Amino acid sequence: MTAEIRPYARQPRPRTATFVDARSWVFWTVVVLTLGALTQVAPLVLESLLASPASGAYAAVLWTGYGLVFASSVWVFELYERRHLVNVAGALVWGAIVAVGLAHIAGPAMHTLVGARVGDDSLWLSSISAPLVEEPLKVLGVVALALVPGARIRTVADGAFYGGMIGLGFQVVEGFLYTARTAALAGEPMETVTQMFVLRGIVAGLWSHAAFSAIAGAGVAFFFVSVAPALQRWAVALGALGAAMALHALLNSPVVQGTQVTSALIKGVPIVAVLLTTLHVSHLRERAVFARTARVTVPDHLVSPADFEGLSTRTRRRHARADMRERHGRQAARDLHRLQRAQLALLVAAHSDGMISARAADAAGRVTSARSSLAWSIVGK
């Protein structure tokens, strides 16, 4: 008796385009948690705005702008795919509302428990208690997304991306609350808002909550996408979460003396090192996944293994476009850019939904169209 061979191209696919899946209990759990957490977060935000309306509004504008710029940059400059904006919004909402709201309840409780052990006046109190609450609650958002197939968390890079978005949402709201409340009590509120935004958003913000959650999110994604033994998957997931908590503790800790700026910069070194290592490993894995997809799943006339070599890094794609511009002009370079994006979209669709799927069919059509346009641009010169 032989087992039925199921071609890789005919894999089952998610029933929805995004994590919004009305037939998923996980989705509705997220909705309920969001509404519940909103009852905690909304009053905090209103209080902060009303305490000093001018500085509160200024803080809101700064932090909202910060979040939009950061999120847009990460989304646009992702290596292989631009993830669905609905999923990105869901991740941001989890961080900004669910994680903040739940931490508002659990945080003081953990503070009490840790304070009972280390003393209420210990300098280490917040650096121990905050990560124990905030990191697990943030990474739970990645778990929730991974449990909804429509979110299409299929690579470690997906986990790092959504973890980063969750952390960014948390950072924006937490940063706004701290900034607005401190400014309301300060003698020069507008100046205080600016200073706190620079410290929390620029100096320490680049290696803060977004970084921690990206690291933890990568570990969660490994748990879901890897075929390694269960023990290894658990070890990586919990190890990544532990690393995120340890780095968060380091950032809050009193180990480095000096000014706030100096301290934040020095503490940022190991955080950035771990983050860059996580991103590098996740991108290497992602490259291997798509190389295999190009080799095994996608027809060569759409994306061949050689085509993928030219797509595998941003530098190679840029050099290819520069070369095309030099040899055949700007229009050809633009058409090549369109072809590159279409080929990457096809690889992503084929990996997440299978070659025989609406997404892959749509992407294949765009590849064919882009290749045709490019041919005409070259011939037409």
Place this chain on the structure above:
Amino acid sequence: MSSGATPAARAAHDTPEPLSLRLLGRGSAAGAAIVAAIVLLYVGVLPAVAGSVSAPAPPRIVDIGDGASIRVTEDWSIGTDTPGAVTLTQGGATLVIGAPVDSDLHPAQAITMVTDTWLEQGQGDLAVTGSPRAFSTDAGDDAVTSVLQDPLRAGQAWVVSDGSQMVVALLSMPQTGWEAASDSAQAIVRSLVLPTQGQR
């Protein structure tokens, strides 16, 4: 299909599937339960545990004799009982509460005798007593308290009566830390429950 697809497809079939693929087409209740359980741990269990850690221990019920009782918080230690009285200590403060005695004096009348006794035992030339202040215990009995002071000691006296029996309490301590001890002792006296006629 690209070249080498059939052997590759066979190889793909033999490869174990990641969890992300195994979730396709399966129910989501278990996943929702996991998420909900973790949230419940943080917003339900954790605050409850923190509350029990930080909450003060419930007061102890102490029998002061003849069926009367008081509620004593954990910050007071119960000293060696003297006959007819219970002695409580807290830091440098000593609170002596006598067992009920038969008396039909109103507390306002009885307090005068208590303060006179304090003054007779005083050390130093100058001693003062504050004006008596009336209040009711939690059990509804009449009570009066008066603050006492001499150069070396601070004190407070209480008399509680239900019309047929009376309890006298006396707090004495050095001048420092007076207020906290006085408030705590006031709460103890306020908790006094005298026995009813049938219980005596």
